[in-house]
Amino acid sequence: MITSIDSVQLHTISLPIRTPFTTSFSTQTVRTILLVELRATIGGVSVTGWGECVALPDPVYSAEYIDNAREVLSRYLVPALLDSQHQHGMTAETVSHALRHIVGHRMAKAALEMAVLDAQLRASGRSLASYLGAVVDRVPSGVSVGIMDTVPELLRAVEGYLGAGYQRIKLKVMPGWDLEPVAAVRRAFGEIPLQVDANTAYTLQDAQYLRRLDEFDLLLIEQPLGDEDLRQHAELARLIATPMCLDESIVSAQSAADAIELGAAAVINIKPGRVGGYLEARRIHDLARAHGVGVWCGGMLETGLGRAANAALAALPGFTLTGDISGSDRFYVRDLTEPVTMTDGFVAVPSEPGVGPVPIPEMLADLTIDHREVALGSA
Ligand code: NPG
Numbered sequence: 001m002i003t004s005i006d007s008v009q010l011h012t013i014s015l016p017i018r019t020p021f022t023t024s025f026s027t028q029t030v031r032t033i034l035l036v037e038l039r040a041t042i043g044g045v046s047v048t049g050w051g052e053c054v055a056l057p058d059p060v061y062s063a064e065y066i067d068n069a070r071e072v073l074s075r076y077l078v079p080a081l082l083d084s085q086h087q088h089g090m091t092a093e094t095v096s097h098a099l100r101h102i103v104g105h106r107m108a109k110a111a112l113e114m115a116v117l118d119a120q121l122r123a124s125g126r127s128l129a130s131y132l133g134a135v136v137d138r139v140p141s142g143v144s145v146g147i148m149d150t151v152p153e154l155l156r157a158v159e160g161y162l163g164a165g166y167q168r169i170k171l172k173v174m175p176g177w178d179l180e181p182v183a184a185v186r187r188a189f190g191e192i193p194l195q196v197d198a199n200t201a202y203t204l205q206d207a208q209y210l211r212r213l214d215e216f217d218l219l220l221i222e223q224p225l226g227d228e229d230l231r232q233h234a235e236l237a238r239l240i241a242t243p244m245c246l247d248e249s250i251v252s253a254q255s256a257a258d259a260i261e262l263g264a265a266a267v268i269n270i271k272p273g274r275v276g277g278y279l280e281a282r283r284i285h286d287l288a289r290a291h292g293v294g295v296w297c298g299g300m301l302e303t304g305l306g307r308a309a310n311a312a313l314a315a316l317p318g319f320t321l322t323g324d325i326s327g328s329d330r331f332y333v334r335d336l337t338e339p340v341t342m343t344d345g346f347v348a349v350p351s352e353p354g355v356g357p358v359p360i361p362e363m364l365a366d367l368t369i370d371h372r373e374v375a376l377g378s379a
Contacts, residue, residue, distance in 0.1 A: 210224060
C-alpha cells in the first residue's frame with residue numbers, strides 16, 4: 001500500500017530518430033515523449049517510479065496527443081489519484097479504478113499507472129516480469145520497417161535487419177505502397193516470417209485488392225480498416241485468407257472480447273499504452289489466450305524504459321507471435337536509459353526491480369524540452 005504520493009513531475013523529451021520512420025499516417029524524425037516521474041512513500045521508504053506515455057505529438061494514430069496528455073494528467077488524473085489515495089489508500093492495482101470517471105485518455109492513464117507500478121515494484125524489490133507472470137527470460141525480436149521512397153531502398157533496409165538477426169519483418173503499407181514492396185521482399189528473401197501493417201489506410205471496398213496479398217503467405221495483416229470498423233474487419237476477414245490482426249481497434253479487454261466474438265481478430269497486437277496500461281494488457285492477454293487467439297506485443301518507438309517493460313509483458317505464455325520489440329538502436333543512437341539490446345534475434349527480459357531501466361540523469365537533462373511539476377495542493 002502506498003502511504004503517500006509526494007511529488008509528480010512531467011518531463012517532455014525529444015529523442016532524435018536515426019532515419020525518418022514513415023507510416024501511412026505520418027513521418028517521424030524525432031520522437032517526442034512525455035514521462036511521468038512519481039515520488040511516493042511506501043512502507044516508510046521514499047521511492048521514485050517512472051511511466052512513459054506513448055501518445056504522439058499529434059492526434060494521428062489515436063485521438064490522444066502529448067499536450068492533451070500533459071493537460072489531462074495535471075488537471076484530472078493526478079488530482080483524482082490523490083483524492084482516491086486519501087480516501088481509500090492506493091496500490092497500482094487500484095489506479096485504473098480511481099481514474100475510471102475520466103473518459104478515455106488511456107495513454108495518459110497508462111503512463112500514470114506505470115509510474116505507480118514502478119514505484120510499488122521498486123519498494124518490494126520485484127521485477128515487472130515476475131509480477132506479470134513471465135515464463136521466459138528472453139523474447140524473439142521483430143522489426144517494423146517504414147514506408148520508403150523506393151523498393152531498392154526497402155530491400156537494403158530489410159537485408160540489414162535480417163543480417164542483424166531480427167526474426168520477423170513487418171512492412172508498413174498504404175495504398176500505393178503495398179503489393180509491389182511485399183512481392184519484392186518475398187522474392188528477395190524467400191520464406192522469412194513477414195507481415196504487414198496498414199494503420200487504418202484501407203476501406204472495405206479494397207477487399208478484392210487486399211485479397212491479392214494472400215499469395216504472399218503473410219503471418220497477418222494488421223489494422224487494414226478504421227479503428228471503429230470492427231464489423232467491417234470481421235467481414236474482410238471472411239473475404240481474405242491472410243489472418244486478421246487488430247491494433248488501433250483494441251483499446252480494452254471489452255473491445256478485444258467484441259473483436260474475438262465478431263471474428264474480427266484472429267490475432268491481437270497488444271500495446272500497453274494504447275489499452276490503458278500493463279494490467280489491462282495482461283487482461284487482454286488472458287482473454288485472448290482463453291479463446292485461442294494469438295497475441296504479440298506492439299511498439300510505439302518507446303525509450304528503453306517502455307521497451308524493457310514491453311519485453312517483460314511479451315514474456316507471458318500467450319505471446320505466441322514475435323513482437324515489435326527491437327533493440328534501442330533500431331531507432332535511437334543514444335537512448336534515454338541504458339539501451340535495450342537485441343542479441344542473436346532476442347531481447348532479454350529484465351529481472352531488476354521495477355518496470356524497466358531508469359532514465360540516465362544527463363540524458364534526461366540533455367533531451368528535455370519541457371518540465372513541470374504537478375501542484376499536489378492540500379488534498
Ligand atoms: O518498434 O516501436 C517500434 C515501432 C513499431 O511500427 C511500429 N509502431 O502502428 O504499430 C504501429 C507503429 C507506430 C509507431 C504507431 C509510432 C504509432 C507511433
